[in-house]
Amino acid sequence: MLATYAPLVGLFVLAAGFALFSVTAAPFIGPRRYNSAKLEAYECGIEPVDQPLSGGRFPIKYYLTAMLFIVFDIEIVFLYPWAVANDQLGVFGLVEMVVFIATVFIAYAYVWRRGGLEWD
């Protein structure tokens, strides 16, 4: 039964080999030309605010934002599949979802009342 995992192991080896090859080969064959765009976030994302690695400080407020993000992130994780399958889930699904949203709103109300949504 473990033999069925053999292709998976093969894939792992292949992936590791490719990564190793690319990283070791790049410094030798790639040209080195400085460009400020190369130091920016790749393709998307907001500009990095500060560099904690270079000794800069990181506002603790980001931590709260990240925590809040999780609340709504998880909410969406459940809302999407429900929305897609709503016609099949019927009233039971709707009631369950309302209960779920209500509990999330309780958490939201707590955050709001405790000043978690204010930046300063």
Place this chain on the structure above:
Amino acid sequence: MIEAPDLSLSALSPFLFVFGAALVGVLVESFAPRHVRQPTQVALALVGTVGGFACTLLLAGRGEVTAAGALAVDGAGLFLQATIAGLGALSVLLFAERALDPARSAFVASAAVPAGSPRDRELLTDERVQTEVYPLATFAVGGMMLFVAANDLLVMFIALEVLSLPLYLICGLSRRRRLLSQEAAVKYFLLGAFASAFFLYGLALVYGATGTVQLAGIRQSVTDDGTGTLLVLGLGLLVVGLMFKASVAPFHTWTPDVYQGAPTPVTAFMAACTKVAAFGAILRLLYVAFGTADWTWRPLVYGIAIVSMVVGAVLGLTQTDVKRMLAYSSIAHAGFLLTGVIGLDAGTGSGLAATLFYLLAYGLTTVGAFAVVTLVRDGDGEATALAQWAGLARRSPLTAAIMTFLLLALAGIPLTSGFTGKFAVFRAAIEVGAWPLAVVALVTSAVAGFFYLRLVVLMYFSEPAEDGPSVGVPGLPTTIVLAVTVAATLVLGVVPGSVLDLADGAARLVG
């Protein structure tokens, strides 16, 4: 159309009560003015836990699987849920104690204020108290109750997180010795997250091997297809995750540090309720899912039972702090409980009933012992160094007598609940032929008895130090806790018959 799962709301009522109270607690925390929060939150937490307790009593005798096979409502589950809710209510009373400390509470007023800052010193003696601990503790109680009823590995994992996350937080909320408390919280969180990962990996392997996460489905698959390497590996990882929560050696390293650093009421809560919950889950996993293939777990549990008893008893001897000593005692007791788990045997073994009784007896005694620890104080809060307890009987004969009685119960002296419990689990182990384990358990009991008696001797036969600690006069909540736990320890030791019968009748797992 997807079929809606069968959902027995009456079977869910204990959870609805406890989680409902916790959610209302969060709303109170959001909208109620500060001065009414403390009494409201205490009342809510008590309503939640006592209500949950009452619901489990009303459900007694039921045996069914509900919520699409995710929850089992059965005798053993209900017995453990009632134990958790009852011990949770006692812990909430300890949380609510405000008369002992001049600082008015065991919990920090504002956890976000840096420890040792001028604002922190200002708040130390402030009237303001932490009230978020009550909803958090109620959530933890709900998670524990779900943990012992989970009939599905995924639900079991969710319950594990629901009970763990609030505990990580409230461990770090001590009012005094805040850095020690925060250190305890971080250690518990990191190691707990690690243990959760073990559990999750085991879950994935078991799912890979059997194609189901439901305990009954795993049992079916084990019976039909036998056990492969993958399944045994998965079981091993699941057991590691659960044994961590039950603070069984060799997964115990967090226990002394966390028990010492956490506020003492929280330590009482963790020592009693978490242990009951973790053993509930261990029993259900091993018995319902792997009961027909017990060769997969019996040698493993046998081994860690011995390790846990020996580590708890021997390292307990070297401790100089009463909370750390009780932590090692809890590790040794986890080993004794595992002898009851070994005594689980389809049809004939009395291990399940013995373990249920032991958990109840141990939980009550432990809450009482930690309640006494909150009473003995000096200028810096609780005096937990053993040396400070010298000659305590001269200062307060009653406190020393209560502590002595509870320590004797933990040691398992006759006429206390500890003796009845130990007798029951050892007998269960012998019944299934595990007498070498029972012999080890007896020897380690004797060794552990030494460190309990050392504290008794210290309290009675040593000269009190000049600047020794004083014994605080407890308010009503702690008095109730002490009265209940001492009475229960005595009753379960002298006339245990009816409760033993109750545990015997409840010793049934469906799945």
